[in-house]
Amino acid sequence: MKAIVHTKYGPPEVAHLMEVNRPIAKDNEVLVKVYATTVNRTDSGFRSAEYFISRFWSGLLRPKHPILGCEFAGVIEEIGKDVKTFKKGDRVFGYNDKTFGGHGEYLTIAESDAITILPGNLTFDEAAPITEGAHYALNNIRASHIKSGQHALVYGATGAIGSAAVQLLNYFGSKVTAVCNTKNVVLVKSLGADTVVDYQTQDFTKTENKFQFIFDAVGKSSFKQCKPLLTEKGIYISTELGKNAENLFFALTTPVLGGKKVLFPIPTIHKEDVIFLKELVGKGKYKPVIDRHYKLNQIVEAYKYVESGQKTGNVVIKIVD
């Protein structure tokens, strides 16, 4: 089968299109023929190993999983002998950050992992980007314990995580203020933001409102900058470590001190989360934003675009037309 393989960590150019053996499903696994996948910041992080700490999961010296691609949508081609809940021909989508494999024509995943049946008549391209940004957003929203009617601010509302966070917070009944670029104001409003702050014309720190939860989905702000906007026991979460990894330090110290807190939750994803997201998609409450489509042989270009930090939502890779 064709797959994008990286045998060493580094820039996008370490990823090559190659012919490799098709994986074989174990007794508890399914073999998925991948129709669509994405290139996202998780794939970029594991490929570049920019943060050395990621190598504790992905291999200290070289990648343990040379085919990346954590998101996938496709059709079940074979099932292991113990698999009970899927059958050949099922249209599925999901998230695999244990062994990855979406950047290949076939991948295997355990039946019990984050995989489920495609919602409704969704196309594979539409289903592939459901999970990556949304599960990070969901983890952080849950960690904040924000309640219906409370105020949340999403900084960087146009990334994969931010655009999912606005929709999920809206679904949970929060009053959402979203910060984005002028060109995306209309889009972010359509995602359900109650108030949109254009960071090119307005300084979001000057807003009069106070927030129970500030979520920096692109890691460009700081706790110090956002602290005056938090309520007395407000929560600040960023997707990045911050200057000198200050967000980790604050996550260890501020909960002990009481008052305004920084949290740094470790993201997880389970089958129930994928089912939850699928139900939201089915109800029309969540729709991943798609920026561009690429083909598998354009992976280097796709990585470069994703790593420009300028994508709006998600970048989809079509494997089968």
Ligand SMILES: NC(=O)c1ccc[n+]([C@@H]2O[C@H](COP(=O)([O-])OP(=O)(O)OC[C@H]3O[C@@H](n4cnc5c(N)ncnc54)[C@H](OP(=O)(O)O)[C@@H]3O)[C@@H](O)[C@H]2O)c1
């Ligand atoms: N290491 C990992 O494994 C990992 C995994 C997932 C995510 N992350 C981190 O999570 C963050 C978000 O990832 P993502 O994929 O959701 O987002 P992304 O797609 O990388 O974010 C791009 C968006 O950020 C906005 N943006 C750029 N600069 C901004 C600024 N100064 N102020 C406000 N918005 C700005 C851009 O919108 P405009 O054009 O409107 O500015 C663009 O839509 C990234 O920092 C990423 O590194 C890390």
